[in-house]
Amino acid sequence: MTTLAEFKASLNLDEPVRTLSVQLKSLWYDAKGNWHKAHEQVDQLKDQQSAWVHAYLHRKEGDIWNADYWYSKAALIRPNLSLGEEWEQLVLHFLR
Numbered sequence: 001m002t003t004l005a006e007f008k009a010s011l012n013l014d015e016p017v018r019t020l021s022v023q024l025k026s027l028w029y030d031a032k033g034n035w036h037k038a039h040e041q042v043d044q045l046k047d048q049q050s051a052w053v054h055a056y057l058h059r060k061e062g063d064i065w066n067a068d069y070w071y072s073k074a075a076l077i078r079p080n081l082s083l084g085e086e087w088e089q090l091v092l093h094f095l096r
Helices: 004-011 022-031 035-042 048-061 063-071 084-096
Strands: none
Touching: 004 022, 004 084, 022 035, 022 048, 022 084, 035 048, 048 063, 048 084
């Protein structure tokens, strides 16, 4: 899977493609409306890439303090983007 369109098409499946990275699996579950399963994918990970996804998820949840904590762990600041724009930015980043 290499494009956003392919990733979005995979949302018609019942389960994420097994070869997806943990970050993409998290974003897949998020897009399917399963925030808790998305969070579960990255909750215990400490790397900066996972921290970015973790931050996005807490921002979506509305827990801005916690989101900002995870953005700092990702060496980022909370973006001035819609959640949908950030989701696409994340997916594109992890598809590379």
